[in-house]
Amino acid sequence: MTLRVVFMGTPDFAVPALRAVADAHEVVCVYTQPPRPAGRGKKERPSPVHQAAEALGVPVRHPATLKDPADREAFAALGADVAVVAAYGLILPRPVLDAPRLGCVNIHASLLPRWRGAAPIQRAIMAGDAETGLTIMRMEAGLDTGPMLLSVKTPIGPDTTAGTLHDTLAAMGAPLILEALDGLAAGVLTAVPQPVDGVTYAAKIDKGESRIDWTRPAPDLDRHVRGLSPVPGAFFEHDGERVRVLAATPEDGRAETAPGTVLDDAPRVACADGTALRLDRLQRAGKGPVDGAAFLRGRPLPPGTVLG
Structure with missing residues (x-):
């Protein structure tokens, strides 16, 4: 079943998932962070997801926040079945979370509930974890607290860097989100609450x-x-x-x-x-x-x- 999808992401990490979803479903709009000054000339540069969306011919929106009622109404007007979120960078308010028919699902780069938050890849390596992975979860108002739909593991070796692990997880995210979307469309995926024990937070790197x-x-x-x-x-x-x-x-x-x-x-x-x-x-x-x-x-x- 082809779904109407809104994709919300910003960095390189989200690009493989965007391309996979666009190939399998109808991506009606992409939301991403606004262009930022970059390079020696400080010229505004669109995000990696913005550039990938333009290459795919998908409309792009980049509101600075989602607090404006007009932005929320414009999101709801897309009539999406589901929103896929991957390292977007903005908190989704309740009206946005509730707008898609099947809700909003997030590709999170850890095995939840370990390493909720902004820097799960870096924190897993720095803490000496033997493995990490990806979790697809239904989003709710809390920080990465939503119930889990799917997860996949990968080892962290003695030579693993944040860069290599980032690329591994980004590649793993594409097939996993497609599996999740297929399961949601068919009504065969059951969301499982995150365990109460083992919660850790991946604070942004200072x-x-x-x-x-x-x-x-x-x-x-x-x-x-x-x-x-x-x-x-x-x-x-x-x-x-x-x-x-x-x-x-x-x-x-x-x-x-x-x-x-x-x-x-x-x-x-x-x-x-x-x-x-x-x-x-x-x-x-x-x-x-x-x-x-x-x-x-x-x-x-x-x-x-x-x-x-």
Whole structure:
């Protein structure tokens, strides 16, 4: 059964799902965040979902909020069977949630109720979770509290970064949302309430927490680096310059050495509990990413240097 769908999303994560839904159903309109200034010229750039929708020939709307009664009426007037939401970026008020015949369903990048909120991919890696996944849920007024329709799991390996996990989950979302829409259309999907136990919240990544705290053990910092790679990127500072660390390896260090001290030309940096973090891939401001050895050729960090 072909459904009339409103698709609501903004970043790259939502694009595979949009394309899949548009191929299988009638997407009557796409809602996305307004164009934002980007690049050196600060020219307004449409979101990835906006660009994908235009390529598909689907009408696009980008209200700054959904608080205006006129915007809510325009949404209801679309006569949608269902709204599919994926990283849209706006809270949906009750009149919008109630407008589609089958409600609004969300593609959330975690295994709910773990990691409700804004940064589930990053938080899962940073916390050392062994697995994560996607949950398709019916949306309600609470933050990612709605009953679950479908879910799928994927492992988090020792080399998984936020970037690689993002791409994996984005690809997994396309077939999963189609399965959910088929089940809703046929009336065979049962929404299951989220468990009361195991609720955690994935707070938005704050700029300040990207700074590497060398007083933490290296395995923690490895997860910190991977959870923030490639953007915004974990960083340290030295001589007033900020350097992003995009890949690192936890190793044994020297218990007597103060955290933050460069140990050798690997380069390895002393961390807590006698551990060390080998800096495998780094990036200076305005430069491209390079491996540790290439970085040191352009920006020496002699053993004994203390990083901030």
